[in-house]
Amino acid sequence: MSPPGLTRLHAYEMAAHLRAGDVSARELAEAHLDRIEREGGALNAWFSADPEGALAAADHADERFDSARRAGAEGVGGILPALLGIPIAIKDLVLQKGRPATAGSRILEGFVSPYDAHIVERLTESGAVIVGRTNMDEFAMGSSTEFCAWGPVANPWDLGRVPGGSSGGSAAAVAAYQVPLAIGTDTGGSIRQPAALTGTVGLKPTYGRVSRYGIVAFASSLDQIGPFGRDVRDAALLLGVIAGRDERDSTSGPLAVPDYLGQLSADDGEAAASLRGVRLGLPRQYFVAGMEAGVEARVREAVSALVDAGAEVVDVDLPHTDYGLATYYIVAPAEASANLARYDGVRFGRHDDAGSVLGDYLATRGAGFGAEVKRRIMLGTYALSAGYYDAYYLKAQKVRTLIKADFDRAFQQVDALVAPTSPTVAFPFGARLTDPVAMYLSDACTLPVNMAGLPGLSVPCGLSDGLPVGLQFIGAAWDEARLFRLGRAYEAITASADWRAVEPTDLALLADPSTPTPAERIRRAA
Ligand code: GLN
DSSP: OOHHHHHTSOHHHHHHHHHHTSSOHHHHHHHHHHHHHHHHHHHTOEEEEOHHHHHHHHHHHHHHHHHHHHTOHHHHTTTSOTTTTOEEEEETTBOOTTSBOOTTOGGGTTOBOSSOOHHHHHHHHTTOEEEEEEOOSGGGOOSSSOSOTTOOOOBTTBTTBOOOSSSHHHHHHHHTTSOSEEEEEESSSTTHHHHHHHTOEEEEOOTTSSOOTTBOOSOTTTOEEEEEESSHHHHHHHHHHHOSOOTTSTTSOOOOOOOTGGGSOSSHHHHHHTTTTOEEEEEGGGSOTTOOHHHHHHHHHHHHHHHHTTOEEEEEOOTTTTHHHHHHHHHHHHHHHHHGGGOSSSSSSOOOOOSSHHHHHHHHHHHHSOHHHHHHHHHHHHHHSTTTIIIIIIHHHHHHHHHHHHHHHHHHHOSEEEEESOSSSOOBTTTTTTOHHHHHGGGTTTHHHHHTTOOEEEEEEEEETTEEEEEEEEOSTTOHHHHHHHHHHHHHHTTTOGGGGOOOTTHHHHTOTTSOOHHHHHHHHO
């Protein structure tokens, strides 16, 4: 297979080829590294690639395949770990021992991780080839990946538009075939919304499904790590590797991790048949004011397709949805202001000298944090201050309980919910940059799910004005396996839809050396 052909494969297909011995992990790593090297600049999805580490991991994987093959047919099968030889990207807030981790922030310039995150241990044990670290909104605060200290990330569907955020680098890299799998984090929508805007699949797991040990914290009661892939089976494969209890994160759940991928049929007919008798709820509050007509149309068509395939869809009410945004923007900044207090110019990364302890502190934080992060720290500090704590923080936590109760009631009637992921398609650079509330509204359909700690899956469901639209399945706690089955079934019933054959529009431009970087493009347009 030609190197460009290799980058079009799904990870589970790569795994099959590796086991069959008709492709090597080195060939896979080189094909992806080549693409990143040649096409990386126009997208700016990568904070850093790690060719050396990736090729070493790939060679190690090849040795394991070789010795398994020498041991006989059985050795090549089940006992080899799931991701052996598969390239993957990780968001630049996941600690990797001995490597920089900036979380998109200048304040972490110079910081080198002293240990591996839990998920890095899991990925390494599973044989994954970590090819690099992806750009993100600073400390995962944002919905466009424009708040990145290392420049904005472009969307391969239109290089003048954002890929969503905050995991925009991971989403764009997967959409542009620079890597088949990537890790993101989702505090209020940062996996699902960029998945929707780039036509990829992204899952925010149940709070506690994946250990947060070794992840730069944003809002600890909301943050979850999750997978990106180009189809549901790949997202399921990756979640199966990273999920599970870890003693070092006391909020990680003790539940057994199902064989997510094993439950998904490769046969479209069989996958589609699983929709018969499924009860889905359509929350009317998720068709928010400001939703684009094209997005609503695609989502409603997707719902009709599910009904035609045998699912029952009923309207449900989640009456406190409207408060999701307001309460999230109390709780998340409050937790962020506490988590970000540790960046004092002494312990991590950057240090600016101003001649005194307080002076150094102010200079480091003044220069190290970007405007959006400062806004969150101010909002959070205000909400937590004496006299306001009860009125804002405590009140928001009470409303959070009501939001969760809405979902609990819904799941007494239905197996899962189906909704839009994002009210709009990818927007142009700069469109929401000067209006924080407009930016915050990008996550109106994803935030309540984090507030309730539930899993949510975004799958592509067509195009509006030539740009991808995302369909969101929301499940009861720990019900990721059901979401994957639903997502896979939706893929099966739309397998021959015309839009599935459409490639990201600006893919060809990425390979053209005269294509400017996103930052340069924005400068020229101004
Ligand atoms: N856009 C939301 C925010 O800025 C969510 C970000 C996220 O999920 N990390 O807070």
